[in-house]
Amino acid sequence: MDGCLHCVFTWQKACSIFHTQGWKHLRRSFSTEKVIHKDHSLPNPSWSKDLRLLFDQFMKKCEDGSWKHLPSSECKVPQRIHSFKTYFLDSKPVKEDQLSQARPFTRSYEVGQGFEYAMFYNEDEKRTVCLFQGGPYLEGPPGFLHGGALATMIDTTLGVCTISCMGLFMTANLNINFKSPIPLCSVVVISSQLDKVEGRKVFVSCNVRSVDEKTLHSDATDPVLVILYPYRMTFLHLILLFSLQR
Numbered sequence: 693m694d695g696c697l698h699c700v701f702t703w704q705k706a707c708s709i710f711h712t713q714g715w716k717h718l719r720r721s722f723s724t725e726k727v728i729h730k731d732h733s734l735p736n737p738s739w740s741k742d743l744r745l746l747f748d749q750f751m752k753k754c755e756d757g758s759w760k761h762l763p764s765s766e767c768k769v770p771q772r773i774h775s776f777k778t779y780f781l782d783s784k785p786v787k788e789d790q791l792s793q794a795r796p797f798t799r800s801y802e803v804g805q806g807f808e809y810a811m812f813y814n815e816d817e818k819r820t821v822c823l824f825q826g827g828p829y830l831e832g833p834p835g836f837l838h839g840g841a842l843a844t845m846i847d848t849t850l851g852v853c854t855i856s857c858m859g860l861f862m863t864a865n866l867n868i869n870f871k872s873p874i875p876l877c878s879v880v881v882i883s884s885q886l887d888k889v890e891g892r893k894v895f896v897s898c899n900v901r902s903v904d905e906k907t908l909h910s911d912a913t914d915p916v917l918v919i920l921y922p923y924r925m926t927f928l929h930l931i932l933l934f935s936l937q938r
């Protein structure tokens with residue numbers, strides 16, 4: 693029992709570290725390996741004027757503590773976290789050399805070519821906002837953003853909202869309505885919120901609007917995110933959690 697509680701605290705600690713300090717600290721806290729990181733959610737030369745302006749506006753909102761900027765990082769992912777991810781979900785382990793190549797999908801492009809974004813979280817309102825600029829490698833219809841790229845960012849924003857509010861999860865269902873195409877390299881605001889929790893199910897929703905808020909590009913209502921922890925814990929998971937702490 694003590695062991696189980698210890699694991700609960702470990703995950704609570706992980707989630708708390710995640711939304712106060714970001715992935716880099718979460719990863720570092722579970723690893724003895726040296727982690728090289730860079731925060732990709734800060735302005736860079738590829739950011740348009742719109743993205744910079746919005747970023748500055750949200751950073752201002754962070755000053756009174758109501759909103760938090762969520763940093764990102766690209767790093768050499770520690771092997772143990774990979775093992776954890778692989779085994780925790782009962783999937784077949786992938787080869788070591790493939791693992792060493794792994795990196796978060798949304799941070800896998802050259803600066804400015806793919807997903808440029810910054811996220812902000814409001815704990816009281818259980819809301820997450822993502823300021824997103826889709827680069828030229830994310831083209832779908834000529835001159836417009838690929839629907840799958842937008843779905844990726846919606847899933848990521850909803851995921852960050854869920855992990856910040858509730859903890860570890862897997863997306864079980866995601867319903868997206870594409871209402872108006874997004875011009876490539878333009879900026880949109882993805883606003884997500886936690887609507888309700890029923891047992892292991894977390895219901896979150898979001899909408900995607902243009903910077904001037906006049907155009908509703910897309911919305912996702914009642915997607916379901918199922919939280920895995922602490923309800924489906926096997927002996928193997930417990931061993932892995934203990935090993936992560938060493």
Ligand SMILES: CCCCCCCCCC(=O)SCCNC(=O)CCNC(=O)[C@H](O)C(C)(C)COP(=O)(O)OP(=O)(O)OC[C@H]1O[C@@H](n2cnc3c(N)ncnc32)[C@H](O)[C@@H]1OP(=O)(O)O
Nearest residue numbers: 847848851852855862863864865891892893916918920924
């Ligand atoms: C740092 C953070 C940033 C992260 C950003 C990245 C975000 C990326 C998010 C993802 O891409 S996750 C990857 C894509 N998702 C998957 O691969 C999930 C694959 N599916 C599964 O692994 C399992 O189906 C799942 C864990 C979702 C559920 O399996 P379980 O065996 O744990 O749950 P179960 O089937 O018993 O269902 C639990 C409840 O959820 C409900 N449920 C399950 N699937 C559902 C579904 N598809 N739609 C609606 N409800 C669903 C189910 O009816 C039930 O409701 P009740 O509790 O009321 O009985």
